Amino acid sequence: MVKYLFQAVLDYSTVLSLASSNGWCDSSCSEGQLTLCALINRSLMYLQRGDYRSAVYDLLSAVELSPHDKTIYQTLGVCYHRLVSGFICLV
Numbered sequence: 001m002v003k004y005l006f007q008a009v010l011d012y013s014t015v016l017s018l019a020s021s022n023g024w025c026d027s028s029c030s031e032g033q034l035t036l037c038a039l040i041n042r043s044l045m046y047l048q049r050g051d052y053r054s055a056v057y058d059l060l061s062a063v064e065l066s067p068h069d070k071t072i073y074q075t076l077g078v079c080y081h082r083l084v085s086g087f088i089c090l091v
Contacts, residue, residue: 006049008041008042008045009042009045009046009049012038012039012041012042012045013042015034015038032065035065036062036065036066039058039059039061039062039065040058040059040062040072040075042058043055043056043058043059043062043075043079044075046058047075047078047079050082052079052080052082052083052086053083055075055079056076056079056080056083059072059075059076059079060076063076
């Protein structure tokens, strides 16, 4: 399963790279929607891998694109909680 999480992160990174560099998007979505979906999905892959810092980074970028999406803020809270919990356990 871990192998598939790494591949998924690479796939979402490729989508983000294509969307930003070439303005690539099919007719069924806008570039902003594609970027938003890729950021959210990649952050969920990071979350499953335990890479909470990367997940936070993607979610903060997603908030810029969709500042009223409560689910993004909820997931961001989960990431921050896990970051703090991990830090306390290490101390």
